[in-house]
Amino acid sequence: MVIKEQVERHTISVQVDNEPGVLARVIGLFSGRGYNIDSLTVSEVDTTSRQSRISIVTIGTPLVIEQIKAQLHRMVPVHHVRDLTTSGSHIERELALVKVVNSGEKRIEALRIADTFRARTIDSTLSSFVFEITGNSSKVEAFIDLMASLGEMEVSRTGVSAISRGATADMPISHGAEE
Amino acid sequence: MTAKADTAEQNDETRAMTGAEAILKVLEEEGVEVIFGYPGGAVLPIYDALFKNNSIRHILVRHEQAAVHAAEGYARSTGKTGVVLVTSGPGATNAVTGLTDALMDSIPVICLTGQVPTHLIGNDAFQEADTTGITRPCTKHNYLVKTVEALVPTVREAFHVAAKGRPGPVVIDLPKDIQLAETVFPDRVAGVTERRYQPKVEPERALIRQAAEMLASAKQPVIYGGGGIINSGPAASDALRELVALTGFPTTLTLMGLGALPATDKHFLGMLGMHGTYEANLTMYHCDVMLNLGARFDDRVTGRTSDFSPNSKRIHVDIDPSSINKNITVDLPIIADAGRAITMLVEELKSMGFKPDKTALDKWWGAIDNWKKVNCLSFDQTGEVIKPQHAIHRLWEMTRDQKVYVTTEVGQHQMWAAQYFGFDEPNRWMTSGGLGTMGYGLPAAMGVQVGNPDGLVIDIAGEASFMMNMQEMSTLAQYGLPVKMFIINNEWMGMVRQWQELIHGGRYSESYSASLPDFIKLAESFGMKGLRANTVDDLDGVIEAMLAEDGPVVADIRVAKEENCFPMIPSGAAHNEMLLGPNDKAAKPVSEEGMVLV
């Protein structure tokens, strides 16, 4: 009998050397071993020591999540691997740009919803808006769902960026410090 | 080195040199004695530097795949890192199988690949391939060197990464302009090479203590050792002997671990797994405490995982955290070097005044001795047709007093070699376990012989596998490497034929070895000795003649064509569902889940 293990959603932060191929290495690990990537964001965060931070949202059984972390950890350019989901509370944000093409009543409704969600209007024409919305994924999704009923829509999302709460810098950077 | 020589060296070091010269210099610094390689346009500067170099030997192979296998054989038999040099494009892609093999079996190899000059990368230039892209998933790490300043530090880090922690292959892709650029050889700066990669090797004392307590309370213990013990170095095998002697625990080894405990040790149960012994597998099935030392619960070992050793508490010592809880969950993981962990475990057991629970252990051994009585490796050598098992067993018996190294190809002969050739020391047995690469054995033997010029090196081969890299006979001839090629010739891809017989209703689709060469003439065409044994009466004479020959020999051993390799746990079955022999198969058909497994 095989006991089906529950799948969980985990947000993992990985600090890596910003060198050629490092992202391909991380993505290749996920595709090669059949792990899921729900979202992945990456950007250089430490310009002095050239390190990037990758935020990965993944789904898997506890054993798979454990494997993912171990596999990430053993890569040479990887400095830190942190499972934000298991290590205390953390904050997740993503940004989405949402374009809605519509007219009449629907334009007014779109503005009203944007206001409730505290989305900013960053471009408009007589027949369209581009909204910028920031929040956790479910807020962004709720916003998009509502906008979808108000016209033709185009969406660009950054994916999740995440950090732990509290007064400790778990994955410190040397930004501006002496080499 | 004297202070004076030191300064002379310094002066030399500050002299400008080409990237290619710097590569050789850093290889010397890393203690490299031999490179296995094959030239081409993108590595000509390195070949030019080699021409002028007196300290590094180059072995010219006949195919780049063989260069990597040779480096693997060299590495596995000497404990050093193997080095490969190949050109861009086809040179690099030909090396991919070898790299994957080395990754799966945790063998330290550095592979230098030529690359088109940096300004042409991405242009589909002549013999350009995205080598770092292609080799990313089949190396432990890889590099594209983009500046000549980065060259030497990169090579230093590469050697560190290849050998430390769980060993593996590392590719360094070297654009031609970097090889030609002028550079000043940089000094080693303490700590820099190791900075980015620091695997944990030292076990935590508290965990070792816990392990010792678990072992002390065991009634039905087993030690399950793997390739990690070999990776750790000969001292780990010594420590294992001590642990086994101290505890009296039954011990089994994986295919990759053979030699870690002498085959002649009375506590050794033989190999476990798909073609392991009845006693080893049943001991695993019924044990209450399992001590895994540097083995990775491979599917060839566990069989159906849901029924793997169902009642045991498990301790797992492994240097790579990703090996823990991958296939089988364990109760006590210990991230550490196997040698260090075993040594500390022995110390801990001694200091706690460990005495095995004699009554329990005697009872346990009683059960094991009963399983042994099944005599699962018995075979029937009657008549004049040579049984493959007999051929290998005789080969072992006739070489026991020698410093013998065995490599294999992949298939039935490989399993029979594991079953019937006893290894009493580590680093004497080189086989492709994880990838199962036919064509591994001959080039690997070549590398073993290069690293161990005074050793007796035998490639136990199947005729089909042998043909996958037999071009390397030419390399043996060129360098006078006296490798003995012992071909278990059943005129079938025997392992495939066996599966077709047992699982696919005897439909022998494309598994016959047709149009084989006359192996004696083939040998002679390379200027080496060829021998043949047709009947059992020929066998000893042929082995004797093979051993008497100073140079390389091909021995064509004509064996029973349709012999199957037993015991066998069919795919998807559990340890207590072994097939012991031909009469067993009808009773236990392979399950549907088993059919999809490899």
Ligand SMILES: Cc1cc2nc3c(=O)[nH]c(=O)nc-3n(C[C@H](O)[C@H](O)[C@H](O)COP(=O)(O)OP(=O)(O)OC[C@H]3O[C@@H](n4cnc5c(N)ncnc54)[C@H](O)[C@@H]3O)c2cc1C
């Ligand atoms: C046709 C065929 C049939 C096969 N049948 C069998 C069979 O019946 N039985 C069998 O056993 N195998 C069999 N194999 C081989 C099998 O596929 C695996 O290669 C093998 O079982 C793996 O051995 P291992 O567990 O010792 O791990 P290895 O592949 O040797 O891996 C070593 C493990 O130790 C760790 N390690 C490395 N260095 C250290 C260190 N210094 N300290 C601590 N840990 C370290 C690694 O992280 C890894 O987890 C077969 C192969 C073929 C081709």
Ligand SMILES: Cc1ncc(C[n+]2csc(CCOP(=O)(O)OP(=O)(O)O)c2C)c(N)n1
């Ligand atoms: C490169 C490669 N291709 C295919 C296989 C699949 N395979 C495994 S064993 C085997 C047959 C090997 O035949 P032979 O070398 O004659 O050995 P035997 O089993 O007869 O001892 C094959 C084709 C493999 N392991 N490697």
